[in-house]
Each structure stands twice: as C-alpha cells, then as structure tokens.
Amino acid sequence: MSRVVGRIGARGIAELLGTWNSGRATSTGLHQAVRRLVLDGRLPPGTRLPAEREFAEAIGVSRTLVVRALDLLREEGFAASRQGSGSWVRLPGDRANTDPGGWQPATPDLINLAQATLPAPPELTEALDRARCRFPEHLCGHGYQAFGLPELRERIAESHTRRGLPTSPQQILVTNGAQHGFALVLRALVSPGERVLVEHPTYPNPLQAIRGVGADAVAVPMLAQGWDLDLMAATLQQAMPKLAYLIPDFQNPTGIRMTAQDRERLVAVLRRTRTTAVVDETLIDLDLTGGTPPPPVAAFGEDRVITIGSAGKSFWGGLRLGWVRASEDLVQRLLLDRAAVDLGSPVLEQLLLAELLADPEPVLRRRRAHVAELREALIAELAEQLPTWTFRVPDGGLALWCDLGVPVSSRLAVAAEQHGLRLVPGSRFAVRGTMERYLRLPYTLPVEQQREAVRRLALAAAGFDGAPDPCPWDMAIS
Structure with a gap:
C-alpha cells in the first residue's frame, strides 16, 4: 500500500483538472484527466483524494461518475482505496512507486x-576527521549560528571573490541547501498572487517552492542553443514578475551554459525591467570543458542579482548546506524571516564544509x-x-x-x-x-x-x- 504523503482538497483537485470535460463529462474522461495529473507529477503518489461526494460537487458531476472513474484508476493501478480510509494516488508497479521524485x-x-547526485568523494572522510578535532571548541557555546559559522562564511565569500565577484562574509547567509535559500528569498520578497519568471524546462523543486508561497510561475522557453533574451525581456515587461529564477551554469535539465555576453545582456534586461533574479549556481563546480568560465552573473550587476549555491552537487548531497549571496541588507532581512523556519545550520557539517573549502580545487x-x-x-x-x-x-x-x-x-x-x-x-x-x-x-x-x-x-x-x-x-x- 502506498504511504499517504498529503491530502488535496476538493477545490484543489478541481483547479488541477481545469477544463477536463471540454465536451460531455464522462467517467473515462475524468479517469484520463486524473491519470495525466499523476503522470505529470502534479498529483504525487500517496496523495489522498477528496471524498467521492466532495469530489463530484467540486467538478460539477454526479457521484456515480466519480466512483466509476476511480474504479478505472484502481484497475490500472493509478489509485488505491481502503474501507474507512478513502482513496489515494499511486503508480502502477511495486513499492518504489510511493516516491515519484x-x-x-x-x-x-x-x-x-x-x-x-553523486556519492561522496573519499576526501570527505579526511575533512570530517579534521572537523571533528575542531568540534569540541564549539561545545561551550549555545551552538546556534543563524548567519552561519564565521569561518565558513569567509571561505564562501572568498570563493566568489576568486571567480571575479568581490564578496564580504557579511553578504553570505549559510542555509540548509540551495533550495532552502531560494525558499527564504521567496518568503521575503514574493507575496501570494505575484509572479516568478522561470526557464522552461527548469528544475522541479523551485517550482514547488513558488507554488508553496502562493505565487505563479511564468515560463520562458529555452532554445536549443540557450536563452531567448528578447523573449525574456518581453515577458518581463508584460508579466511584471516580482522575481526571476534562473540557472545560467549548466542549466538543469538542459546542461546549457550562458555566455559572458548573454550574462551582460541579461543584467541589462533586469535593470531595464527593474526585476531581481535569483541565480542558482548549484552546478557551477562541474564544468567539464576545461576552459575559462564566464564571470558570475552578479559580477555584471549585483544590485539585481541574488546568488544561491550548494555543496550538494560539488561534494555530497548528504552535506545539507548551501548559501545565499546578496546585499548585507537583504541578508539581514532573510535572517529575520528565517527565525520562523529554523534557527541555523548544524555546526559539525559547517566545520566539515569549511575544511573542504579550504583547498577545494584538488x-x-x-x-x-x-x-x-x-x-x-x-x-x-x-x-x-x-x-x-x-x-x-x-x-x-x-x-x-x-x-x-x-x-x-x-x-x-x-x-x-x-x-x-x-x-x-x-x-x-x-x-x-x-x-x-x-x-x-x-x-x-x-x-x-x-x-x-x-x-x-x-x-x-x-x-x-x-x-x-x-x-x-x-x-x-x-
């Protein structure tokens, strides 16, 4: 049986289905529409569905039609039910299907x-031994490091400076991964109903974060060779999003990297439309060309760019640490908002990452x-x-x-x-x-x-x- 991971209300399922019955409403049409939502990943396996009567009322059909549609979904393995527990989404197959992500x-x-994601490199164990030796010196304090350990903030700032973006430790906020950093930025800068521009296709998890704050994602298609900056400029002017989320370094999932010339043009567009961009540099260390990388996007205009990064792809996904690089004022604001979510990142992990960043290039x-x-x-x-x-x-x-x-x-x-x-x-x-x-x-x-x-x-x-x-x-x- 699939593990129930959440519940969707009658109103929520109606919004997801949209105009599913553009012709005559049938149980087959409803079953196909729900199946499509499951396969698209918008109804994750384990999601509990509304009660049959509520479901039917929300989409304006009879309860009998909903019951038959659920029967069809169960026959194909896209839903499961239990007496007294209702129905929930699943995927055909074995126990692995409880987690589509x-x-x-x-x-x-x-x-x-x-x-x-890659397994940890062997050097991580050696860095952990060094971090353990330094861990006792922190035990006499309270252990909360809301901004992040000063030593780690310094080394993250130094890594930005080496790449051509002068950065002070006060511009760095250590987070529990880049996704956590993006969520904090969304929480601070975006209100429900506002828009966030994204590339199309893009990494799925930020899309979930955008929906989580009640915002709408506005997509700009990627071209075969990269970004259509003219279309992006037009979209920014027409949609007036509050924020943009972009992955210019080995864009996930296309793997394309933005040129230095396009980075400069991008920042000019951001300034002209008064838009702030969150630039995700999670994959920046995995350059397989061996050439000279382009400057960071923020180097062309840090007043319009917030940078997020992570240790997850460079070193190990289990090292749940990332960072936000922004103005000192915004870092202070993010810290205030962070108090409602968590009180900082683990000290031992921060010591470990500081050791890795002491000499990361080998x-x-x-x-x-x-x-x-x-x-x-x-x-x-x-x-x-x-x-x-x-x-x-x-x-x-x-x-x-x-x-x-x-x-x-x-x-x-x-x-x-x-x-x-x-x-x-x-x-x-x-x-x-x-x-x-x-x-x-x-x-x-x-x-x-x-x-x-x-x-x-x-x-x-x-x-x-x-x-x-x-x-x-x-x-x-x-």
Missing part, C-alpha cells in the same frame, strides 16, 4: 535514475574528471542501445536531456518501473506538464550500473510502439 535509495532490484578536479568519464560512458551506451534518441552533449552538470522523438516520456517512466528502473518524466521539468518528448538521464551511477540501466531502459522503450498516447500527456493545459 526518486528520493528512496536504490535497492538491488531497482536502479534509480531519478536523482542527479577535490573538484578529480570530481570533474570522474564525471566526464561517466558522461562519455552513458553517451556511448545510449548510442548503442537507443540510437534514435538525440541530445546535446552538455558542457557540465550531471545529466543528459534526451529528445525521444515522440511524446511518451511519462508512459516510458511507468513502463521502466516494471523493469526495475526509476525515471523522472520530462513533464516534471515543465511548468504545466508538457515536455513529454524529453527525458533527463543523469550520469552519476557507476559505469556498470549505467550500462544495466540503459539496457533496462531499452527494454522498456521496446515494450510499446513509441507512438503518442491517444490522450497525449503533453497536451496544453490551461
């Missing part, structure tokens, strides 16, 4: 390609070399097993953004579960459930495991004819 660890019979250099090998191994395996899939070889980051040729990504993700392979469909990276032609494939597993993953993926892809579903998942949703 891929946050469960891989088991011997499951390969997880839903997460683009660790990162080996990290990049390893990631480059994994990338080439995945590319070679795809060329052999799935030669019709196309992708742009990314300059950095941790994943390929594959064009499947037809809009079947969600169906493929469901089919892959039956072969012991977890995927995230392309629709998870879209604002409103499109991107069904695409699939993100991380190159973060050992080479042998990657080879087996692609073998299973090819088996799953061969299990259906590759034609789009009669009710395609990538249809426009108003």
